[in-house]
Amino acid sequence: MRIFKTPALLRFLYPEYVWQQPNTKKIIYLTFDDGPIPVVTEFVLNQLANFQAKATFFCVGENIGRYPDIARQVVQQGHQLANHTHNHLRGWATPTEDYVQNIQKCQEQISQIQPENGVKLFRPPYGRIKKKQFLKIKSSYRVIMWDILTYDFDVNLAPEQILQKILKKTTAGSVVVFHDSVKAFPNLQYVLPRFLHYFTGLGYSFKLL
Numbered sequence: 001m002r003i004f005k006t007p008a009l010l011r012f013l014y015p016e017y018v019w020q021q022p023n024t025k026k027i028i029y030l031t032f033d034d035g036p037i038p039v040v041t042e043f044v045l046n047q048l049a050n051f052q053a054k055a056t057f058f059c060v061g062e063n064i065g066r067y068p069d070i071a072r073q074v075v076q077q078g079h080q081l082a083n084h085t086h087n088h089l090r091g092w093a094t095p096t097e098d099y100v101q102n103i104q105k106c107q108e109q110i111s112q113i114q115p116e117n118g119v120k121l122f123r124p125p126y127g128r129i130k131k132k133q134f135l136k137i138k139s140s141y142r143v144i145m146w147d148i149l150t151y152d153f154d155v156n157l158a159p160e161q162i163l164q165k166i167l168k169k170t171t172a173g174s175v176v177v178f179h180d181s182v183k184a185f186p187n188l189q190y191v192l193p194r195f196l197h198y199f200t201g202l203g204y205s206f207k208l209l
């Protein structure tokens with residue numbers, strides 16, 4: 001089963017992670033994981049610019065190293081880079097020491113492009129992080145999970161299905177996960193512009209976490 005909206009129980013069990021933001025204003029928090037990737041990330045940037053939307057990019061450090069110019073464009077256009085480990089590690093399958101070092105390695109890539117300004121943002125790949133790992137990083141990072149998972153990476157889902165689901169489930173304060181990855185691109189190309197158009201029409205804006 002695909003769970004588009006994070007269940008309240010999970011948010012209740014893990015209050016130390018950020019799942020959504022206050023829902024008092026018509027703001028949606030868009031996040032893009034796993035980039036930067038040529039063509040895909042550039043497509044995302046163009047779409048965001050069309051709607052004056054700002055977004056947070058949870059980057060894999062390795063990809064920043066490969067495509068620093070694209071990471072630079074992300075920052076220049078008013079978006080922010082955030083940490084998604086250097087090699088997209090699975091927290092539950094990785095010793096804590098290695099995991100923390102890998103996060104640090106990603107942060108070094110980020111800091112070459114984006115000046116540090118206080119609290120850094122981290123999203124664990126697959127949403128999986130051990131308590132021990134969390135305790136090690138919590139003084140330096142806010143751990144950002146999500147409220148809405150788009151499943152844009154799922155090649156068995158039609159983009160129309162994805163769009164229908166997420167238009168229904170997204171609310172004020174939602175943290176929405178997309179992927180600027182090659183795998184997600186076919187779905188993303190259909191879903192993202194329509195999502196932005198729909199919520200802009202309803203008076204929503206898109207801001208940085």
Ligand SMILES: [Zn+2]
Binds near residue numbers: 088
């Ligand atoms: Zn990821």
